Amino acid sequence: MTQRTPSVLTAAQTALALPYPALARQIEAVLRDPAVVVPARIVQPLPGGGSLFVMPATDARVAITKLITFTPDNASRGLPSIQGDIVVFDVVTGSRMAILDGPTVTARRTAAVSLLTAQKLARRTDGPLLIVGAGVQGRSHLEAFHAGLGLQEVWVASRNPASADALVQHARTLGLRARRVDDADAVLADCPLVVSTTPARQVVLRAMPGQDAFVAAVGAFTPAMVEWDAAICRRLAAEGTLVVDTRDADHEAGDLLQAGIDVTALPTLADVVGHTAAWTRQAGRLATGPVFFKSCGWGGWDLAAARCITDLPT
Structure with a gap:
């Protein structure tokens, strides 16, 4: 051979x-x-x-x-x-x-995981998509959602206005309507698609997403990292549907762990794909509140x- x-x-x-x-x-x-x-x-x-x-x-x-x-x-x-x-x-x-x-x-597979989950669970896919964090993951999620969801509009929030403007310009070259927003919390409720991709050293999002929103939270991938306010995570658990990427999130999903949520009880993307009993117990809640997908990474x-x-x- x-x-x-x-x-x-x-x-x-x-x-x-x-x-x-x-x-x-x-x-x-x-x-x-x-x-x-x-x-x-x-x-x-x-x-x-x-x-x-x-x-x-x-x-x-x-x-x-x-x-x-x-x-x-x-x-x-x-x-x-x-x-x-x-x-x-x-x-x-x-x-x-x-x-x-x-x-x-890393950039492309993380965004593709979010894309797959949005294809399965998002109720509205045309946008606006709110991207919080205009770095590598912000760009990859923009491209993935554009390629796989039929996205029409994107809003970008970043602590670095120049980075946000650059991503807005990139979105426009893809044929999307795009603009920068300076306060992500103020527009969260208006966006049916949300992706948070910040470095995740501290809470950056303290508002509640809209009732029809699909959220992909990818910035925090260790127990010590966090993007979303603990009180908001607890509201999402009570009013919406929480899904994690894999069972590794049981000990890595900092946003949820720091909010005191029992991550081991949450369905995974494999449950969604396989329509397992763990997912069937949750699926009925899809029409009643936001979907929060917590992604931590997996080999x-x-x-x-x-x-x-x-x-x-x-």
Whole structure:
């Protein structure tokens, strides 16, 4: 058997190979695949205040390891907060098949997870979409919702007005109506789609979303991180529908954990996709209040990206 030379994809090549609608479909396929195994990720604190993430996953065909660092203070250094790679192996031969750009996969698969969940649960998909946080995740969610939901309008809020203006301009180049808003809380109730993607060191959202809103909260992905006010999270639990991305959120969903919510009782995206009993018990509430989707990250999403790329012709 001839061992093929592994592909080393640049950030641009990685992005081109991961169109959002196709990646969302592959994420759903991963959730339905009984051969998928995703061990618990390792999060190793680093002396400089960052963290090293080691995230393996496998199915019947490929195995991956994601190896990235998260350094919150890198914005002040002019460096990206997430750096690293994803290595893809053939499970039969053990040979390395590809090396993917870690930050690009992280941005795109996170947005594709939100897209898939919105496709399943959002009641209105034309917008306005309120994006809180105009960084990498804000941009990727804008592009994903535009590609997969038929989005028509977006509003952007950021503590950095220049960043917000840049994302607004990007939205306009996609053909969307777009504007900057300076007070996210003041317009929350007017937006049927909301994505919060802030660095999540402190509460930034203290108002209640509209009754027909779909919220994807992705900025806080450790127990110590938080974007949403605890009282609002408790109201959402009482009046709306809470869904988490995976059971890893049981110990990582800082917004919900700090609000005293029993995350272990909440349905996951796999429950939604599989129409399990855990989801059926919640589904009846969809028409009565907002949907709050808490996303913390999972190696299975990176496996979905690897599956997309290894399915490409060589």
